[in-house]
């Protein structure tokens with residue numbers, strides 16, 4: 290009983306923390322994953338902090354990789370089950386970025402696209 294109460298208190302605290310956060314002042318991007326496409330909610334976003342949400346709308350497990358053309362760093366989103374969502378906030382500089390799914394041969398099958406990050 291004490292444990293349940295502690296969990297409830299922790300959940301309430303988490304909610305309070307969330308509610309206290311200011312409205313996000315950064316760009317949002319949805320990436321819908323299906324067999325075998327990646328569909329962006331918008332073709333470009335403004336540089337800076339970008340909240341990216343991978344939404345698995347398919348029937349297979351998918352992930353997401355993101356890398357700037359000519360860049361060395363690859364951002365990774367974990368394997369996501371059908372119906373699942375994973376959100377990461379990245380700091381992106383202007384340029385063109387390649388997005389793809391790294392599962393099996395999904396990239397070759399069409400799960401790749403390009404995002405433009407504006408100044």
Ligand SMILES: [Cu+2]
Nearest residue numbers: 351390392395
């Ligand atoms: Cu995939």
